[in-house]
Amino acid sequence: MSDRKPEIFDPITLEVYWSRLISIADEAATGLLRTAFSTIVRESNDYGTVLMDRNGDSVSENTGGIASFSCILPRTTKAFLAKFPIESWRPGDAVVTNDPWLATGHLPDFTVVTPIFHRGKIVGFAGCIAHSPDVGGALWSADCRELFEEGIRILPIHLIRAGKWNADLVDLISANVRVPRQVLGDLEAQVVSNEVSVRRVVEFLEDSGLSDLRGLSAELQARTDRAMRRAIAAVPDGTYKAEIEADGFDELTTRIACTVTVSGETMHIDYEGTSAQIDRGINCVLNYTHAYSVYPIKCILDPFTPRNEGSYRAITVSAPERSILNPVYPAPCSARQLTGHLLAGAIYRALEPVLHDKIIADCGGAPTMRALFSGVSHDDQRFSQVLFASGGMGAAPHKDGLPTTAFPTNVGAGSIEAYESVAPLVVWKKRLRTDSGGPGTFRGGLGQEVEIEVRAGRPVRLSLLSDRHRHPPYGVRGGMHGAPSVITLDDGVKPHPKSRTSVDPGRRVTLLYAGGGGYGNPRLRSREAVKSDLRDGYISPAAARRDYGLE
Template identity: 60%
Template sequence: MKAGADFDPIELEIFWSRLLSVVDEAAVALLRTAFSTVVRESNDFTVVLMDADGDSIADTNIGTPSFVGILPKTLRQCLAQIPIEDWQEGDCIVTNDPWMTAGHLLDLAMLAPIFRHGRLIGFSGSMAHLPDIGGALFSADCREVIEEGIRIPPTKFLRRGEENHDLASLIRANVRVPEQVIGDFYAQVAAHAVCARKISDFFEVSGLEDLTAISAALQHRADRAMRAAIDDLPDGTYRSVLIADGYDGEETRIACAVKVTGSELHVDYAGSSKQIARGLNSVMNFTYALSVYPLKCALDPTTPRNEGSYRSIIVTAPEGSILNPIYPAACNARQLTGHLLAGAIYKCLAQVIPDKVIAESGTAPTLRSVFSGNDRFGNRFSQVLFGSGGMGASARSDGHSCTPFPTNTGCGSIEAFEVAAPLIVWRKELIADSGGAGQYRGGLGQEIEVEVVANGDIQLSLMADRQKNPPEGLMGGRRGAAVSIRRQDGSEPHPKSRSVLSPGQRLILRYAGAGGFGDPSKRAHDEMLRDLKDGYVTIAGLERDYGVRLEEIAGESAVRR
């Protein structure tokens, strides 16, 4: 058997590419067989390959970063409840316990053992956002997790390849769209089957007998790369505070301290808000994922990621805080808190590496709207609109418009959205002047107008922030435009609660623009003219945000020509 040092760099890179293709092919299987648009259109899922010790070897490139580093933690907790000797070939173990998975009941984790010649050599793992999980609609206003849906402890969904009918029947009886939910369960099953088959193919061509040596080598390489990146930072503690709207006047406060000591980095959230009796709480797994991911993006974006990528990073938050809540805290809308962490971390890192971070994004946190009821044929539907605001500007370029960060769940096809629910999207357009001014402009937000065309009332659940505290800029950049939500008649629904929409009513969602980067007075006038021509800014916006008049910059441009 090879040891880690026995792989030459070229061989290691080839093996890494093949292992990555294994999880990517499994991910494509999940994507193409999923019943819900949450997965097949918006990519809210992940697939991970782990070794026999439960350490991740490869994560798919087409999943969401909200799940980074979580499945190995889930596996270890499941093994504590289902001993390893009880895991058989063909088994698929599932759980959606928020404290074991990704922070809310809608994310289903599935784990399967991988055997070779009768010997356990690894595990495949997947996580996918279900279209429904019973209980209250996907929402922010519950007071306990008990209200938010069915909580599944580690349980075998498949036993030696056969469905656990008791579990499947229980789920079907308690969700709004059972065909979609169970269909997505089986999409995950399909991904695990593909992963096992492709790993078998990998062993045939690689000459390896198990994953032990290659896993150790890849983790060592990832660990070494991240430690080198951290070691380049000056030692010290860098602090920031980020304020979000929170719930009904109770603001969310994220206090962040990034401590660098040699090749190790500690993110500490001491001083952040206490957990609240609403669904904004971010469990520690989710807090961890949304902390290590932006660090990976800023410090070591090109090295393949696996368990080794995060060994040099510690993430802590006080127990009982909004970033480490105690059961039975409500946590359905945990993204409204967890997505803020990238901005808090980047405000710290901007003090030492401003050229490697971005300003706050308009999808941090993301605005989610959920529509549920009966369509015109009496069929039940439950549909999430995954729109995006702008992405923060950097020291090198303007932010991307309508681009999600730190999540990467896309809006998907509007046509698919309209087919799945009695809704019509009349407008989906960029908002001029919504990107924060700066030497580099923040990405623009968008406005989406949705009409209800059902025969009766439908439920609406909104999960929104950034109405009072819009995304901030960096290094002198200005804030982006705030979120706003209104009905066509001008009335404003509660941004974090459930309400009702009647047939013919229209909902107008304005997604936030992102923060700018750098002093607005340093923005090139040619860029201002280009923005004006493209409709990204208005003449009034140029005068207000940049302090220039069109005649000045147009005259300069004409002289240069």
């Protein structure tokens, strides 16, 4: 047993230390954003940065990236430690993987972890995740039948060993992607991000006089654990169930069955009864299932306490093996968000009887709709560009849903100017979609309409990853559903919503993003709010009469 005495922190010192560690994670994120090559990272915020203790447990997380990534990074770090024992790590190391089952659930996300040394000993780890613009194979798609088609799979390996880059790995990645400059540039940015964390943690330890992060980490995790347990204890004990359906693939509708059991200060979320895994890329590995189950609970029960490992210890998650929420290798899973993003809606629907004053209606941005254009530009350079945009959020018990805002992911949209500058594409329209928000006492957030023209000199491949075409976002407590998603070409043809197609030069693609569900009876909506929506063009005169009874 250790004879180390537990460290005691007064509340003010603890708050100062905690805030500084969060700021370090945020500074690491800034380093990533300022040095990344792809617009996916630097414009659309598809990343996460986390500080961890020497056990791999998270201590602090960045505030601007993908919150669910922060739930996953500690799990990946523990997998690294299982392969590379802690005594084998050296200053200047960086380990990488994109294995879906060890990391974030699909190949496009690279996870990079770097050890933090202080006075010759490892005191923690800096980690970051970033969505790569290319991993070879089918790029980012939903229609592959096996993982092998979806791209190159990198098992845990040293990207850098004691400050020296792994040239063989760099060559392997370069030889398997279409845009190696962007891919390797983003990987270098991830290394830079971790190096920022390493320097700042060492500075923090020197300033504070702490020898390592162990005592502080234990106290911070205990605080967040107690906060979550108090929040769960306020929920009436019981078993709450819900089922939702999604478009699935072709004629195969998928079902998510959710059972939430509250017992004292703990909660268990089980997905027994969910559809079996399929031979298409909408399967969602358990790491991702866990992250997108616990994060929505954090949002409604304990939204203000900063997140770390302790935030999720009181919540357990299970899903049947070989289901779409716990598939086995080598199941395709590139578009796992098309399933994983639906979990918040299933959980909220289950908890509606006891937490109707906290939940929100179903979101048009859950799951996110993505359109990936790839091909060759006029200067014969390869490009691969994803349109990041969102539908509307569901309405809340006290306010309208936010328009064109993603949840439960918090990925951004990015600049259209930046988007057009790196690919032969022109965005002719990007505007709010009238009548897309579900009617209610509080209206669902509006989706949007986006029209894109291909300006390349030859056909471009379009990979669509979408849902909500046949199952629009539902309303709650009398609120009505939001408008469904629609994708059309300029000749009226509707391409497959989860597959790859070819778009000729000069052709245009129109994407209509779903609106969020409404909350409460639309006829109880404030007359002034209805008139304001009408003036602003958020609803049409016909909808004002039909849904809200405005004469």
